[in-house]
Amino acid sequence: MSGPGGISDLDKNRALAEWLEWQLRKARNRVRELEVQEERERRRREQAHAALRWKIRPQRSSSAALVHRGDCALYPVEGGFLTREETMIAEETMIALAEPDIEACQICKPETGLVDG
Known part of the structure; x- marks a missing residue:
């Protein structure tokens, strides 16, 4: 209609x-x-x-343990991050980097983020 x-x-x-x-x-x-x-x-x-966190790849038989930035693609693992806010952990990470059997990743250069700021 x-x-x-x-x-x-x-x-x-x-x-x-x-x-x-x-x-x-x-x-x-x-x-x-x-x-x-x-x-x-x-x-x-x-x-x-x-990028503000770090992770440590355990030592392998053929290589030293490596410290990586949290966003490094060479060691893509979730969890177990160290953060800069945890001052003691950052200091311990720097001490660990001074050890002969622990090295910094040459790609992501994690020591830069630990000493800056």
């Missing part, structure tokens, strides 16, 4: 449904964009935090 303007209630409701579906698609796309953005930011924060 048409109203005074010539558009039926059915047509009005179909148009409304299409508009609401368009709005829902826009909102879902925006949610996906924000989720991707949030995940990127989380990874960036984790990487920045890892």
Whole structure:
């Protein structure tokens, strides 16, 4: 049945449904964009935090133990990090680096972060 303007209630409701579906698609796309953005930011924060930590690869039969920065890709292990905020650990790490059987990674140069600041 048409109203005074010539558009039926059915047509009005179909148009409304299409508009609401368009709005829902826009909102879902925006949610996906924000989720991707949030995940990127989380990874960036984790990487920045890892750069402020250190890890020690245990000694192997053919090589010395190595101290790495937390974000060094040559020793990608989770957990067991030493942090700069733990002053005693940073000092102990510097002492460990002075030992003949413990070396600093030549790629990530962890001693730079220990003595700076």
